Amino acid sequence: MDYKKAYGSINVLEVEIRTFANEGYAVKYDFSRKVISWRDNYMWNNNFTRSISDENLKLIRDQLPLSGMLEWMNGYNMGLTEKYGDKTVIPGEWTIKIEFKDKTNMKSGAEQHFPKKWKELQHLIEQTTGCSFTLR
Secondary structure (H helix, E strand, O other), X not given: OOHHHHHHOEEEEEEEEEEOOOOEEEEEEEOOOOEEEXXXXXXXXXXXXXXXXXXXXXXXXXXXXXXXXXXXXXXXHOOOHHHHEEEOOXXXXXXXXXXXXXXXXXXXXXXXXXXOOHHHHHHHHXXXXXXXXXXX
């Protein structure tokens, strides 16, 4: 996979974290419509949908490749959790779904094995949504 090209062809990005009690957060970036959707399973009244500013769109496009997200998603899908992830004491799981411009999809996730570079993606989500993306 040509990762540099793949990052540029992401059309929709969905990232979800949740506890085993199904509490947590989900964010969906729809780049074709320039919309962010946020779902807070702790407090339903914190849900929102709003446009992605040009500044945040540029930030995402510039910073997402630095997180290595596609690389570790592919690694998890190949069973390389030792190389790309760390077992944590966090009682939760993560899921990422991607739709590319050519309508192909990629999905990855794990329970209690968070990627080593998870903090980079988490920080980017927090910067662009203005919300905490940490399990309680």
